[in-house]
Amino acid sequence: ENAYVRLFNKIQKLMPRINIVTLNYDTLIEQAIASVGYPVDYNGTGEGVTVLKPHGSSNFLPRMPNGCNISGNVMVGCGTFFDGFPPDAVATNQEVVQWCNDPRNSDLSPALSMYEKGKRVVVNSS
Incomplete structure (x- = not known):
C-alpha cells in the first residue's frame, strides 16, 4: 500500500x-x-x-493505422516527430510491454511531452 x-x-x-x-x-x-x-x-x-495528464503518460500508446509500419528510421534534429496517431490509454503494464514488443512500434514511444529542446528522446528498443 x-x-x-x-x-x-x-x-x-x-x-x-x-x-x-x-x-x-x-x-x-x-x-x-x-x-x-x-x-x-x-x-x-x-x-x-x-x-x-497534460505531459502525457507511459501508458498513452500511439495507435498505428492498420497496414502502417514505421521502422528502421533515423531521425535527426529537434523538429523531427510523428503526428496524428491517436493514443490509446491502456490500463496495465503488461499491455505496455506487449505494445513495446510489437515490431510495428519499434520506432515509436508512448505519448510524452518534450518540454526541453535538448531533452533526449528514448524510443522503443525492440
Whole structure:
C-alpha cells in the first residue's frame, strides 16, 4: 500500500467527484484509484475518477493505422516527430510491454511531452 492508496482510502466518499491533474508520466495514481475500486477516466466523461495528464503518460500508446509500419528510421534534429496517431490509454503494464514488443512500434514511444529542446528522446528498443 502506497501513499496514494492511503489517500484515496481516506477520501473514498469524494472519489466520484474529484479531478486529478498530474505531470507524472508513471501510472501509480491510476493503479491506486483502481485498487480502491474506481475506474480511471482520462476524457472527463464522468465515468470514473477524472485523471488529466497534460505531459502525457507511459501508458498513452500511439495507435498505428492498420497496414502502417514505421521502422528502421533515423531521425535527426529537434523538429523531427510523428503526428496524428491517436493514443490509446491502456490500463496495465503488461499491455505496455506487449505494445513495446510489437515490431510495428519499434520506432515509436508512448505519448510524452518534450518540454526541453535538448531533452533526449528514448524510443522503443525492440
